[in-house]
Amino acid sequence: MPFDALDARILRLLLDRPRTSVREYARILGVARGTLQARLERLERDGVIVMAGPRVSPAALGHPVLAFVRIEVARGHLDDVADALAGVPEIVEAFSITGSGGDLLTRVVARDNAHLEGVIQRLGRLPGVVRTRTEIALSERVPHRVLPLVESLTPDQGPEPDSAPEPDPDPPEGAQRDAR
Structure with a gap:
């Protein structure tokens, strides 16, 4: 269906x-x-x-630092490195990527910058890792969401149940306002 x-x-x-x-x-x-x-x-x-x-907040668990670490992997070692990443608890997501920025993109959380540095050094020592590049997130501008995508997939079906439409304060030119 x-x-x-x-x-x-x-x-x-x-x-x-x-x-x-x-x-x-x-x-x-x-x-x-x-x-x-x-x-x-x-x-x-x-x-x-x-x-x-539930969606759990790493920051509330004492890991407020968020970084994105790009990992360049030696040819033929992508699966091995990805398997090793699964054993690093501070990695909350990892994706295979294309482009010149590396082979894997990871989302890493840490207690502080020193902890982040330790995680990055650990990643750099994994067999098959050629280099890493880290970008620290300063603030979240658009939180994880999918509702706008869901809403874009179907034509507007009118107001949701339990809600009433709001009157149009500026009707199109030539439209009559209801004088009741």
Whole structure:
């Protein structure tokens, strides 16, 4: 079944109200609980919903420093280095990349700059690593999000349930204002 307007409404609710029950989602959407459950299962099976659970803040766990470390890998060692990265707890994400900036891009968290330096030195000593390049994040400007993407995938379906449209304060020229 292709992604449709109901799927988009379900995802909006999951993203806006992640701690709401399935029963409440069904009530808000005006669909049967069974319908909603079937849609959720399909979205999970299709890989649209990839995980359920809390999003944990490394900063709140005492790791407020965030850096992006690009790693250049010797030819033929990409899988070995990637496997070794999985053993470094301060690496919270790692991606294979293209371009001249390296072969892997990692997101690294640390307690402070000295801790970050130790992690970077550890990465540089991994067999197959040619060099690393680090960029420290100063602040988060756009937090991780997917709701705008979800909303861009389906045409506007009107207001969400439990909300009313706001009146247009500046109607187009030539339009009549309601004088009631």
